[in-house]
Amino acid sequence: MLPIGLIIGRYAYKSIVTIPKAVLVPTVGFMTIIGTYAIRNSISDVVIMLCLGVFGWLISKYGFSASPIVLGLILGPIAEQGFVQAWTIGAAVNNLPGMFFGRPLSQAIIVFTLISLILPWYLNRKNQIKGTTENA
Amino acid sequence: MLDLDPDTRSETHSQTAQSSRLGSIVVATMLIIIGVITLYDTASYTDIDSKVFPQTSALALILFSALAIGKQIIQPTTVSGIEVGVWWRRLALVSSMLLACAIMPYTGLLIACIVTFVLGLIASMHDQWTQKKAMIYFLSGVSIIVCFYTLFKFVLHVPLP
Numbered sequence: 300m301l302p303i304g305l306i307i308g309r310y311a312y313k314s315i316v317t318i319p320k321a322v323l324v325p326t327v328g329f330m331t332i333i334g335t336y337a338i339r340n341s342i343s344d345v346v347i348m349l350c351l352g353v354f355g356w357l358i359s360k361y362g363f364s365a366s367p368i369v370l371g372l373i374l375g376p377i378a379e380q381g382f383v384q385a386w387t388i389g390a391a392v393n394n395l396p397g398m399f400f401g402r403p404l405s406q407a408i409i410v411f412t413l414i415s416l417i418l419p420w421y422l423n424r425k426n427q428i429k430g431t432t433e434n435a
Numbered sequence: 436m437l438d439l440d441p442d443t444r445s446e447t448h449s450q451t452a453q454s455s456r457l458g459s460i461v462v463a464t465m466l467i468i469i470g471v472i473t474l475y476d477t478a479s480y481t482d483i484d485s486k487v488f489p490q491t492s493a494l495a496l497i498l499f500s501a502l503a504i505g506k507q508i509i510q511p512t513t514v515s516g517i518e519v520g521v522w523w524r525r526l527a528l529v530s531s532m533l534l535a536c537a538i539m540p541y542t543g544l545l546i547a548c549i550v551t552f553v554l555g556l557i558a559s560m561h562d563q564w565t566q567k568k569a570m571i572y573f574l575s576g577v578s579i580i581v582c583f584y585t586l587f588k589f590v591l592h593v594p595l596p
Contacts, residue, residue: 321562322572325555326579328532329548333583336544337593345536353529361458363466363503379488387484 456511463500463507470497527558544595545584552576 315323335348355365389398399405473493480486531554535547542550556572587593 319562319572321556321560322575324528324559325531325552325576328528328555329552329576329580330583332532332535332548332551333544333587333595336595337587337591340594342536342539346533349529349532349536356525357458358462361455361462363459363462375492382488382491383484386487390484 456507459507460504463503466500467497470494470500524558528555531555531558539596545580548580548584549577552580 318326331348331352332345335345336342338344355368358368359365385398386395389395392398394401400409470493473489473496477486477489477493531551534554535551538550539547553573553576556576560572562568584595588595
């Protein structure tokens with residue numbers, strides 16, 4: 300993917316944005332249809348894709364980003380498998396909290412998650428205070 | 436962009452913000468309902484280990500959706516919401532794709548997608564039509580569809596209708 304992104308993408312993406320919207324929109328529509336159909340050869344899948352597409356568009360208009368939902372749908376099964384596995388092992392060794400919060404890797408992920416949650420709020424607050432001080 | 440006087444623009448903005456606020460609350464309520472249904476459904480699971488993940492996810496969904504509702508009530512969003520003006524284009528695009536699904540079993544994917552492309556082209560065309568432009572757009576669309584159809588059917592051996 301890296302060579303494609305660096306070499307082909309450099310020229311291809313530049314030309315894609317120059318294509319008229321009137322051609323680009325139905326082309327993307329066609330690609331979504333053929334791509335969805337090709338997975339299981341089912342027209343129902345295409346209808347579901349369209350319905351979910353409309354749902355995703357609607358919720359994005361009301362401030363709910365569709366990207367985390369898509370990410371959740373893709374990573375959900377993997378996360379569930381890992382969660383259930385850790386839960387089962389933790390219950391078997393009688394150390395459930397240690398299994399989730401005691402491992403160095405999970406602690407690092409928890410710390411990074413907390414940083415990503417707190418940092419935008421902190422920076423926003425800092426800018427607000429800075430703005431108030433400058434105005435005063 | 437419509438050229439409106441300041442009063443009308445302000446009124447339209449207020450209506451959009453109100454509709455956005457209501458829409459956000461409706462979407463958040465829908466997510467809460469989905470969470471409650473998940474909780475209800477997982478209650479019948481016999482394996483205790485299997486119900487932990489969906490229940491945790493559902494509880495998080497309910498909690499964050501409730502927070503989103505609370506935020507909309509305390510500090511309403513003034514941006515987003517569905518703007519009017521191009522509704523028919525979006526509706527036409529989705530309808531054309533649904534039409535493709537409906538006619539695909541009878542006409543095959545190639546014809547259905549060409550019909551969809553033409554309807555989508557009409558729906559998304561904002562400029563003035565000229566004969567030359569129509570021909571170029573149509574032919575480029577058809578060539579893209581035929582190329583992808585050939586790729587999927589004969590190279591990747593996907594059994595397309």
